Amino acid sequence: MRTADFIELLVHDTSATAPGVALRRLLTALLAGGLVTLAIVALGLRCQPLLTAAQQPWFWMKAGYTGLLAIAGAVMVKRLSTPGARLGPAPFAAALIVLAMLALGAGQIVATAPGARLTLWLGHTWKVCSPLILLLAVPIYACLVVAIRRLAPTRLGLTGAAAGFAAGALAATLYGLHCPEQAAAFAATWYSLGIAAATALGAITGGRLLRW
Amino acid sequence: MQQEETEERLRPLMIRSLEGDAGSHRQLLGLLGRYLRGYFARRLRAQAAEVEDLVQETLLAVHLKRDSYDRSLPFTPWAYALARYKLIDHLRRRHRSIQVPLEDAGALFAAEDAEEGAIRTDLDRLLQRLPDRQRTLIEDVKIKGFSVEEAARKRGITAVSARVMLHRSLKWLNQALRDENG
Numbered sequence: 594m595r596t597a598d599f600i601e602l603l604v605h606d607t608s609a610t611a612p613g614v615a616l617r618r619l620l621t622a623l624l625a626g627g628l629v630t631l632a633i634v635a636l637g638l639r640c641q642p643l644l645t646a647a648q649q650p651w652f653w654m655k656a657g658y659t660g661l662l663a664i665a666g667a668v669m670v671k672r673l674s675t676p677g678a679r680l681g682p683a684p685f686a687a688a689l690i691v692l693a694m695l696a697l698g699a700g701q702i703v704a705t706a707p708g709a710r711l712t713l714w715l716g717h718t719w720k721v722c723s724p725l726i727l728l729l730a731v732p733i734y735a736c737l738v739v740a741i742r743r744l745a746p747t748r749l750g751l752t753g754a755a756a757g758f759a760a761g762a763l764a765a766t767l768y769g770l771h772c773p774e775q776a777a778a779f780a781a782t783w784y785s786l787g788i789a790a791a792t793a794l795g796a797i798t799g800g801r802l803l804r805w
Numbered sequence: 806m807q808q809e810e811t812e813e814r815l816r817p818l819m820i821r822s823l824e825g826d827a828g829s830h831r832q833l834l835g836l837l838g839r840y841l842r843g844y845f846a847r848r849l850r851a852q853a854a855e856v857e858d859l860v861q862e863t864l865l866a867v868h869l870k871r872d873s874y875d876r877s878l879p880f881t882p883w884a885y886a887l888a889r890y891k892l893i894d895h896l897r898r899r900h901r902s903i904q905v906p907l908e909d910a911g912a913l914f915a916a917e918d919a920e921e922g923a924i925r926t927d928l929d930r931l932l933q934r935l936p937d938r939q940r941t942l943i944e945d946v947k948i949k950g951f952s953v954e955e956a957a958r959k960r961g962i963t964a965v966s967a968r969v970m971l972h973r974s975l976k977w978l979n980q981a982l983r984d985e986n987g
């Protein structure tokens with residue numbers, strides 16, 4: 594087939610596309626994956642009632658931390674799925690948010706009596722926290738992968754990492770509905786570790802899963 | 806300077822093509838084909854046939870992936886990133902390790918080459934593997950020069966389902982090209 598003929602064939606398939614379709618697909622993926630994860634948190638883990646959680650300031654402390662990270666992650670995914678777009682300041686913003694949370698957690702530990710520090714840091718659930726967040730990130734990551742493949746990522750490993758990061762941060766936010774831990778030091782460590790594990794999962798699988 | 810001119814020429818074409826204007830889409834793909842040919846030829850130092858295969862494959866990607874273009878951003882970096890991705894993917898599939906430098910988008914638009922290489926058979930060969938219904942639709946449109954509406958009427962289906970069929974065939978073609986040679 595001559596290239597000129599092939600172009601004619603492609604021209605027959607011209608159709609109008611609405612602006613912002615890329616962003617809409619990614620947000621839909623976050624919503625769909627988030628709903629699956631929310632269902633697992635609500636039915637599988639039996640989270641505390643939403644109204645109870647929403648009255649706790651420490652719930653919002655954790656949700657604020659991971660929610661901001663999820664937004665930064667979503668921005669990175671969008672930019673990495675757009676060929677030629679710059680990554681922009683989102684990674685720095687994410688790093689600053691993590692550093693601020695680590696500082697808050699460290700400050701909390703310093704301010705606690707030495708004998709109570711370990712209990713504050715480990716809480717009652719430190720062993721299950723990070724693995725559960727990683728597990729809960731999987732449905733969100735899977736939905737993101739489907740959406741990203743329809744766009745055009747050119748740096749696959751990095752895009753996978755950003756998708757894993759966004760999925761992990763959103764999963765951690767929803768996990769907060771179940772998690773009874775109250776300390777900033779706890780969230781700064783075990784939530785962050787869970788998100789880091791989801792990021793690693795994305796970095797490892799991205800090259801294979803996101804090829805188009 | 807030259808790249809600014811290219812940007813000013815191509816970006817409006819891309820935007821009108823996204824709005825569904827077939828003429829702009831044809832013009833855009835034609836111009837991109839010339840630049841891609843020049844770019845790949847310099848990078849691959851390969852036979853014209855291989856270059857032309859990659860040009861066709863990349864034009865198909867430009868066509869199918871145009872959703873990913875953000876209308877608020879310049880067009881030339883988008884096209885360059887897509888072309889570079891296809892070039893790297895092409896080399897990887899053939900297990901050749903040639904470093905592809907990350908350059909300014911201008912690298913893609915440095916030279917035009919309107920001279921098509923040999924008539925390529927890759928696409929024709931793959932099209933033979935399509936189910937009959939899809940293949941004959943493509944042949945009617947491509948070889949006999951029917952419009953999609955005419956081709957649809959001929960086989961008693963609606964124009965909408967003919968369009969869907971054509972679009973699916975192109976997506977299938979894109980995947981088949983990707984999956985060839987690993």
